[in-house]
Amino acid sequence: MSPQLVTLLLSWPEFKNPGRLWTLALLPLLVIAYFLALRLKGRTGIRYTNTAVLGAILPKQSQWRRHLAVAMSLCSLVALSMAWARPMGLERVPRERATVVVVIDSSQSMMATDVKPNRLDAAKTEAKDFINTLPDGFNVAVVSLSGSSSVRMPPSIDRAATLRAIDGIQLQDGTAIGDAIESSLSAIKQAPLGNDKKPAPGLVVMLSDGTNTTGADVAGAAAKAKSQKVPVYTIAYGKQTGYVDLDGKRERVPPDPKLLQQVSQATGGKSWSADSAGELKDVYKDVKSQVGYEEVRKERTAQYALYALAFATVAALGAVSMAARWP
Secondary structure (H helix, E strand, O other): OOHHHHHHHHOOOEEOOHHHHHHHHHHHHHHHHHHHHHHHHHHOOOOOOOHHHHHHHOOOOOHHHHHHHHHHHHHHHHHHHHHHOOEEEEEEEEOOOOEEEEEEEOEHHHHOOOOOOOHHHHHHHHHHHHHHHOOOOOEEEEEEEOOOOEEEEEEEOOHHHHHHHHHOOOOEOOOOHHHHHHHHHHHHHOOOOOOOOOOOOEEEEEEEOOOOOOOOOHHHHHHHHHHOOOOEEEEEEOOOOOEEEEOOEEEEOOOOHHHHHHHHHHHOOOEEEEOOHHHHHHHHHHHHHHHOEEEEEEEOHHHHHHHHHHHHHHHHHHHHHHHOOOO
16 A cells, blocks of 8 residues: 555545545444454354365365455445545645745845855846746736835736846845835735736745844734735845955855744745755745645545545455455
C-alpha cells in the first residue's frame, strides 16, 4: 500500500453528508461475528477419523489468505461508507485571476555589492523575470520599499509598463516595511473587478535586505493584511557580510530574515532567504508555485470509491485462491 494511500485513509476528511457514516457501525459487529465464527469452527469435531483420506479429498486452507480476504472486505466497506458520505478535500488548481504586488527594497543598503553588480540591480532583474512568468491575466503592481514607500505602478496587465516602473526605482533613505505593506494593500484595492464584479485575490511578494527603521508598526500592518486575507511572501536578500560606504563610513548591512519571517507567518504567507542572484531566481520559482495556484475544496467521492474497488479486488482474489485447488 502506497504511503499516500495510508496518509489519506488515516487522515479523517470533512464530509458533505456525515450522517451517512452510520454504516461504519457495522464494522465492529462484523469483526465480532468473524471471531465468533472462528471459535465455533474450532470447537467442531471432524467426522472422518482417517485424516489421510480427508487430506486427499480436501485441500489445506491457508489461514493468512482467509484473514487477508476478510480484512480487505472490511477495508472496502470502510472506503465505500466514506465515499457514500461524500468526502471533501483541498486540491491545488491554477489561479484564474490574482493581483500580485511586487515590493522591492530601495533603501541605501541595496547598493551593497555582495551581489553583483549590486543588490538593487540584481533584484530588479530577477523581479522582472518573475513578472514575465506570471499568467497574462494576473494584475501586477509595483511598490518601492524605503523610508517613504510608494506605489510605483498600480495593478495592471500591461507588462511593459510594469517593467518600466521597476527600472525607475532609485535608492532612497530608510526602510519602512510596515508602510510598504499598507501601500501594497492600497494598491490591491485599485485592481479592476472581474466579470463577476468581485475583486481578484491579492498577494504580496516582498524583497528586502534590511531591518525596519521607520514608519508604521510592522506587526500592525501584518495584522491588517491578515484581516484582508492578503498573504505576504517575503524574501530576505543579501549576504550577512554585506556592507555599504555612506558618508565615508563603512556599515554592515546584513538582511533581517527573522523579521520578514514573522511577517509572512502572521499573514499566512511563506518566507525565503537568498544571498545570490542565482538563489533569488530559484526563490522566485518557488514563489510562482505559491501565488500561481490556490487550494480549492473539491469532492473526493470517486477517489474513495476507487480505493473500495481496490480492496474488494484483493478480497475477491483471496476468496478465489482459497476455493481453487492448485496443482
